[in-house]
Amino acid sequence: MSLSDCKLIDFPTVCDSRGNLIFIEEKKHVPFEIKRVYYLCDVASGSKRGGHSHKEMRQIVIALSGSFNAVLDDGVKRQSVFLNNPHHGIYIPPGIWRELSDFSSNAVALVLASTPYDERDYERDYDAYRKMKQSNSP
Ligand code: TYD
Numbered sequence: 001m002s003l004s005d006c007k008l009i010d011f012p013t014v015c016d017s018r019g020n021l022i023f024i025e026e027k028k029h030v031p032f033e034i035k036r037v038y039y040l041c042d043v044a045s046g047s048k049r050g051g052h053s054h055k056e057m058r059q060i061v062i063a064l065s066g067s068f069n070a071v072l073d074d075g076v077k078r079q080s081v082f083l084n085n086p087h088h089g090i091y092i093p094p095g096i097w098r099e100l101s102d103f104s105s106n107a108v109a110l111v112l113a114s115t116p117y118d119e120r121d122y123e124r125d126y127d128a129y130r131k132m133k134q135s136n137s138p
Contacts, residue, residue, distance in 0.1 A: 059111050075097070
């Protein structure tokens with residue numbers, strides 16, 4: 001997978017005088033079955049999260065509250081996506097390195113994941129990640 005496979009997905013919103021209601025259904029608004037939901041909150045000032053890629057797991061990252069920056073890397077190119085809007089999320093397929101940083105004080109990062117947690121699905125070493133991508137490229 002490459003950076004061009006990472007996409008911002010807009011979620012449907014019901015808006016009325018009481019506020020906004022945003023909803024997400026698996027395989028309809030996100031391209032996978034949701035097997036796990038987790039969220040990052042109270043991120044210490046200046047801290048970074050992520051710093052890994054996944055072999056199989058697909059995910060959507062949403063700035064439910066506040067803002068943060070997501071750096072996406074496919075082993076060749078890097079791209080930054082600033083997330084500050086709960087109406088959309090960034091879809092990250094397998095094989096993409098990601099780093100989350102610059103969390104605002106009230107930031108909550110919601111993650112919808114296609115698999116249960118399994119540490120064997122992670123690559124946490126960037127050099128090993130680059131080598132794996134180079135050996136898999138045509
Ligand atoms: P980590 O992968 O470092 O978080 P991130 O990279 O998203 O900032 O995870 C921190 C710890 O939490 C690590 O020991 C693994 C554990 N963990 C779970 O037990 N279940 C989960 O669903 C996730 C995402 C992490």
